[in-house]
Amino acid sequence: MDKPMHDLRQYLADRRRLVDAALDRYSAGPDWPPRLAEAMRYSLLAGGKRLRPILVIAAAELFGLTANDVMPTACALEMIHTYSLIHDDLPCMDDDDLRRGRPTCHKVYGEAMAVLAGDALLTQAFAVMAEQAFVERVGPERALRAVAEVARAAGAAGMVGGQVEDLEWEGRRAGETQLRRIHSLKTGALFRAAVRAGGLLAGAADADLERLDRYAAQFGLAFQIWDDVLDVAGDAAKTGKGVGRDAKQQKSTYVSLYGLDEARRRAREAAAEACDALSVYGENGWVLRSLAEYVVDRES
Amino acid sequence: MDKPMHDLRQYLADRRRLVDAALDRYSAGPDWPPRLAEAMRYSLLAGGKRLRPILVIAAAELFGLTANDVMPTACALEMIHTYSLIHDDLPCMDDDDLRRGRPTCHKVYGEAMAVLAGDALLTQAFAVMAEQAFVERVGPERALRAVAEVARAAGAAGMVGGQVEDLEWEGRRAGETQLRRIHSLKTGALFRAAVRAGGLLAGAADADLERLDRYAAQFGLAFQIWDDVLDVAGDAAKTGKGVGRDAKQQKSTYVSLYGLDEARRRAREAAAEACDALSVYGENGWVLRSLAEYVVDRES
Numbered sequence: 001m002d003k004p005m006h007d008l009r010q011y012l013a014d015r016r017r018l019v020d021a022a023l024d025r026y027s028a029g030p031d032w033p034p035r036l037a038e039a040m041r042y043s044l045l046a047g048g049k050r051l052r053p054i055l056v057i058a059a060a061e062l063f064g065l066t067a068n069d070v071m072p073t074a075c076a077l078e079m080i081h082t083y084s085l086i087h088d089d090l091p092c093m094d095d096d097d098l099r100r101g102r103p104t105c106h107k108v109y110g111e112a113m114a115v116l117a118g119d120a121l122l123t124q125a126f127a128v129m130a131e132q133a134f135v136e137r138v139g140p141e142r143a144l145r146a147v148a149e150v151a152r153a154a155g156a157a158g159m160v161g162g163q164v165e166d167l168e169w170e171g172r173r174a175g176e177t178q179l180r181r182i183h184s185l186k187t188g189a190l191f192r193a194a195v196r197a198g199g200l201l202a203g204a205a206d207a208d209l210e211r212l213d214r215y216a217a218q219f220g221l222a223f224q225i226w227d228d229v230l231d232v233a234g235d236a237a238k239t240g241k242g243v244g245r246d247a248k249q250q251k252s253t254y255v256s257l258y259g260l261d262e263a264r265r266r267a268r269e270a271a272a273e274a275c276d277a278l279s280v281y282g283e284n285g286w287v288l289r290s291l292a293e294y295v296v297d298r299e300s
Numbered sequence: 301m302d303k304p305m306h307d308l309r310q311y312l313a314d315r316r317r318l319v320d321a322a323l324d325r326y327s328a329g330p331d332w333p334p335r336l337a338e339a340m341r342y343s344l345l346a347g348g349k350r351l352r353p354i355l356v357i358a359a360a361e362l363f364g365l366t367a368n369d370v371m372p373t374a375c376a377l378e379m380i381h382t383y384s385l386i387h388d389d390l391p392c393m394d395d396d397d398l399r400r401g402r403p404t405c406h407k408v409y410g411e412a413m414a415v416l417a418g419d420a421l422l423t424q425a426f427a428v429m430a431e432q433a434f435v436e437r438v439g440p441e442r443a444l445r446a447v448a449e450v451a452r453a454a455g456a457a458g459m460v461g462g463q464v465e466d467l468e469w470e471g472r473r474a475g476e477t478q479l480r481r482i483h484s485l486k487t488g489a490l491f492r493a494a495v496r497a498g499g500l501l502a503g504a505a506d507a508d509l510e511r512l513d514r515y516a517a518q519f520g521l522a523f524q525i526w527d528d529v530l531d532v533a534g535d536a537a538k539t540g541k542g543v544g545r546d547a548k549q550q551k552s553t554y555v556s557l558y559g560l561d562e563a564r565r566r567a568r569e570a571a572a573e574a575c576d577a578l579s580v581y582g583e584n585g586w587v588l589r590s591l592a593e594y595v596v597d598r599e600s
Binding site: 029030031032033035036037040083087090092093110111112113115116118119120122123124126127129130131133139140141143144145147148151152154155156157160161163164165167168 | 329330331332333335336337340383387390392393410411412413415416418419420422423424426427429430431433439440441443444445447448451452454455456457460461463464465467468
């Protein structure tokens, strides 16, 4: 990667600005109860890296669309991610008080409102994705394929299924196979859906979608291993959550399985494999490749 | 209505059988965690009148499609209805132990699983609706209009918004305007989406959609007033829930506002107006008209 020519930091800042503006528009409606809208926006507009929307955008750009062409789907992925955090933080689930350095949604708005804010965000994600059909260069057929892709990844065979398995293994030490399975469902499925949806909306061929899929699977693995690394070796002021939480919860992590150094090595290996999957695109693949490198270099 | 020629009871039994079989297929997947699938199916396949799917079907049939043509959307509406019941019953919401005469989902599977079963049903509803595009006589364009319609009705400007307003009025006596608003959002929006989606999928013209909308609004009102009547004057063995729950919860109802006789009269008036909205279709409109009459005659 040619650093002076390709500035990932600038790219991320630009795309994040577009995404944040669109999320702001998509998370308000004239008939929404004000307190509900407030709770939804409290969690949705709390910053965050916007990784999933940016993966949608970068994949679509690789095949000739612009960020604005795929903005509805990009924002839908962030809404689904946010709803899952709100519900995961509930007292009956992980019972977390802090998220991104701020009190969690139910701490501020109460449990009932947090459940409903999550429900409304998930529903709004699909309302917004339906708008994707009106982008001329996308059209209803590709838009619906993206809806199917995202819904599958977010549901019982994907993210929600992963959360269920995670809860079922609570208090027990999962082995490597089970740990990989939980993460590939709980966080990996949505990363894959983001990258694949970007490709689908842009009309990428099956061979391209397969490459994107290989990239996204390794990207997700790298991301998750690095998350576990940050939980042990990260700076709480930067990650916005307590350090050592996984160990306290007796959870298996990649660090508890491999040790810190080996976990770091495996994260970087996965990132390298993600990059390899896109080598055929040469220079054009720089954003997705740089994103994979960024993920195993981040401090939060 | 010519009773000997048109047998609503037979119609309902036939369509319910089709809907139940499709719901059974749509609520299972090879990769779903078994306990999650069980919790979803416990609530989804617990019987029930299947009114929303049947409204989708009846509206689509009026414009030349068959029940099977619109089965994905019909089932999606029931999944969304069921998820909303599971979440509404949670301890942090209405805290109900019984539903359709059986322990509620969280009583059987625990709170965390109930939240996730609801999330998975809502997500699966949209996965299933995406399949609607593959019905040749429907196609992706109409399928996406139906997705938009259903998502809007289920979200912050519809059902979830209504649940929020309902919670906000808890313990206070809402006046007639507020009561109508809460119900038109909380239950009315999904009835309207069901009927309109049926019409949209069948390619009904705007004037037809307007008639369907007027029908559905009055249908929803009739349904809700009658629900309040059953809460006071119903037979607990038939309704499957306790009698007098609304009064205990200090909730405004149509009965507390109007008295029992006047509430009955208004329910029947709304049903008659629903029928009037479809008079232009003559004989072809018999199913939807009979459904409106059934709603203010039911014992559960």
